[in-house]
Amino acid sequence: MKVLLLEDEESIRGFIRINLKRQGMEVIEADTGEEALVKAGLEGDIQIALLDVMLPTISGFEVCEQLRLQYPRMGIIMLTARSQEADKIRGLELGADDYVHKPFSPGELVARMKALSRRMNIEEMPDREPETGLGPIRFVPEERKLLKHEEEIQLTPTEYAIVKLLLERSNKSVSRDDILTEVWGRHYVGDLKIVDVNIRRLRQKIEEDPSNPVYIHTVWGYGYIWKRDSQP
Structure with missing residues (x-):
């Protein structure tokens, strides 16, 4: 490295x-x-x-x-x-x-x-995973890409990991604690706000109106959910 x-x-x-x-x-x-x-x-x-x-x-x-x-x-x-x-x-x-x-x-x-x-994925490449299509959004894990209307959305490594997790559990609420554990690691010592800040950045990149999100919804007092049913 x-x-x-x-x-x-x-x-x-x-x-x-x-x-x-x-x-x-x-x-x-x-x-x-x-x-x-x-x-x-x-x-x-x-x-x-x-x-x-x-x-x-x-x-x-x-x-x-x-x-x-x-x-x-x-x-x-x-x-x-x-x-x-x-x-x-x-x-x-x-x-x-x-x-x-x-x-x-x-x-x-x-x-x-x-x-x-x-x-x-510096140390090892992920296993081949199928693409995910959600309205204008297309997730291509093999190429580590998220596309909207076929244009790539540039994601940081952390943003990519969060998107992957939420899409894998789409239509299921994911707690902030679970996101922190899955993305930053079980023994991470830090503030839960790191999750909220990254979600805010993701919405600015993905949503047409970040203050009224279509893709990543807040589950108040708990965490976040990617709703398949609300795709435009």
Whole structure:
């Protein structure tokens, strides 16, 4: 796995680099947001980016936004010392798949990366699955694509995993806890709001009117459901 590591403190960057290399990962380092964006373009096949939030010029949030626009299927994890709710939500809304609070253990970081890589199918390809057609929506798991009116909707690895789960259980309510467990992993330590933020992003991409969804409905106080019967 090739990893982009953006961290301006050399001691922290070195600590992370050593532990990732012990796991057999190739690490591309950058200490500024500008350098990270350049190296992402030069390398071309980075699978996961680890982005520090607090940087001297371009923030990790800005780098996250640019990477997500340019590389929709890249996995992105934010590294932050901030614990404010607004900062977590901002990173997720800009397209981050996960966040890890400093200080963190190498084991925690690697576990989060492995969980993300499974969502991305980096380590193994999924078994062949049939296409799913729901009105103008067509889900093609073999190609990891979601189409609407035959135009591809660009999904992050996490968004793709959520869509796959909801479609597999279409017309059945799926709790936030179940989504968190199935997508982020059984031992994920984080806030349930990470589910809601990703659902909001999905609606903005899929729905004609995100405030009045046709595909992904909220089950208040519980979770979400993809209703087959309501397809236009």
